[in-house]
Amino acid sequence: MIVTSVGRILTMVRGKVQMRRIENTASRQVTFSKRRSGLLKKAYELSVLCDAEVGVIIFSQKGRLYQFSSSSEIQNTIDRYHRSSNDADTYKANMEQYILHLKQETTDMERKIELLEVSLRKLSGQCLGSCSTDEIQMIGDQLDLSLRSIRARKAQLFNDKIQQLQEKERSLKEENAKLLAKCYANPWQSTAYPRVAAIDSQSSRSEDVETGLSIGLPESLTRHHPAQV
Structure with a gap:
């Protein structure tokens, strides 16, 4: 207990070491030896614990070399x-x-x-x-060229659209012709095509109707004016 208390008191009295050159030569040499050994020991521990490659080079005040290397x-x-x-x-x-x-x-x-x-x-x-006259002329030529390109592209788009519509029209006509052919081939089995069947039945009934039209004067007039007939 006494030794521990004395150590604490000495630590408190000594305080923190100031980082400056030690003026006393003997004290400086002792501090160098102690701290050099500690530094080399820490370098060795770092290389072993962390598998790191460590190299330390130290030159003393008198030029003596101290070194440590974890490699060969x-x-x-x-x-x-x-x-x-x-x-x-x-x-x-x-x-x-x-x-x-x-x-x-x-x-x-x-x-x-x-x-x-x-x-x-x-x-x-x-x-x-x-802009100069030449620049104005060049700008006008560029605009004309752009306008021609735009018109050519517009005409191409219109032609493509017309061709698509024509192709669609041909396809619809072919489909319509196929439907009419089926309808006329089976006039009594046209339930799948009621509109075509209705048109066909109406046309047949109109052909069977007898009209009352005749050529000449009405019969009442021939009775009253037989001489004019």
């Missing part, structure tokens, strides 16, 4: 770092080039859209005050 040689880790760094630089350069290309394409597209809008306004009869 630390040079392999250094080469891999250079390759990754070069790939990152190449990717960054390619992306910058691609962005510049997109910006240039955007500028060109905006210019083309602006020219098309000006041309469209001129074709609709607007903004003609600044």
Whole structure:
């Protein structure tokens, strides 16, 4: 209990270590040794626990080298770092080039859209005050060509529609002829075609009706005026 209390008191008194250069040479050397060992130990634990490739290089104040590598040689880790760094630089350069290309394409597209809008306004009869005679003539030729194309397309659509209607008319006539042929071939079995049967029966009855028409004067007049007959 006494030892624990003393440790807590010392921790509270010492407080947080300030991150600055240790002026005392002996203290600096002791701190370097302790923290170097801890750093290399943490690097080893990271490589084992996480299956990561870790490389640590430390140079002391006097130029002494301390290193740790999870691979067979630390040079392999250094080469891999250079390759990754070069790939990152190449990717960054390619992306910058691609962005510049997109910006240039955007500028060109905006210019083309602006020219098309000006041309469209001129074709609709607007903004003609600044046009020369040659430009006016060219706009007129373009309009004539467009009008001929529109009329040709219109005529083609009308012809196609007429052909469709004619084909439909021929189909209806053929169907009507087939129905009439069936009706006349079976005059007593026309229940499926009541309208045609009714027309046929009406025509037959009209042929059987005897008319009372005769040529000459009525009989009453011949009795009263026999000499004129």
